[in-house]
Amino acid sequence: MHGLQAWIFDLDGTLTLAQHDFPAIRRQLGIPAEADILAYLKSCAPAERLRLQSELDAIERELAQQVSPAPGAAELIRHLHAEGHKLGILTRNLQQVARDSLAVIGVLDCFAAEDILGRDQAEPKPGPGGILDLLSRWQQSPRDAVMLGDFRFDLEAGRAAGCHTCLIHPENSWPALADWHMPDCGSLLRFLQQ
Ligand SMILES: [Mg+2]
Known part of the structure; x- marks a missing residue:
């Protein structure tokens, strides 16, 4: 893991x-309990899709105001940035919300603006499109890249792109999908500093 050049979070x-x-959020939008929110929106008729989309955007902008950093997250990003690695964000959230959240936790300056991909810039995970876009722009091989996240979709996107995967979550819920498992960002930072 220490030699990897491209880190996508x-x-x-x-x-x-x-x-x-x-x-x-599903209840507020009137979406079935078991549905994937973005896939459900995509399946709606255009007028309904626009209405739900703007409602969802408003919910996420509201949530961004209350954001707080995960343990060790800012320190981990600072460390990777100082080492000169390529850093990207791939989120199913809005790009602007991602920027606002990164600013609140104090690491926005570690990311090039075009390397923060929201749901309007890339295929939603678990599709690999966003990872492949970043790697192609960075001219990096998937072999030198890792996708890190707290959910199955993050790991599946990484697998589909052919890169390494790291689950960051207290529980190792998808061992078959994750090359590494770290309980939190602080643990990953300590591992990298060994
Ligand atoms: Mg997540």
């Missing part, structure tokens, strides 16, 4: 503390 629940109550 999920945002919510990985670099920031999980604050999305997805069941509550």
Whole structure:
């Protein structure tokens, strides 16, 4: 892991503390309990899709105001940036919300503006499109890259792109999908500093 050049992070629940109550968001939007929110929106008729989309955007902008850093997240990003690695964000959230959240946790300056991909800039995870876009722009091989996140979609996106994967979550819930498992960003930083 120490030799990897390209580091692509999920945002919510990985670099920031999980604050999305997805069941509550589904209820607010009137979306079936078991549905993937973005896939459901895509399946709606255009007028309904626009209405739900703007409601969801408003919810996420509101949540961004209350964001707080996950343990060790800012220090980990600072460390990787200082080492000269390529850093990207791939989130199913809005790009502007991602920028605001990174600013609140104090690491926005570690990311090039075009390397923060939200749901309007890239195929949503678990699709690999966003990872492949970043790697192609950076001229990096998937072999030298890792996708890090707190959910199955992050790991599946990494696998589909052919890069390494790291689950950042207290529980190792998807061992078959993760090359590494770290309980939090601080543990990963300590591992890298060994
Ligand atoms: Mg997440």
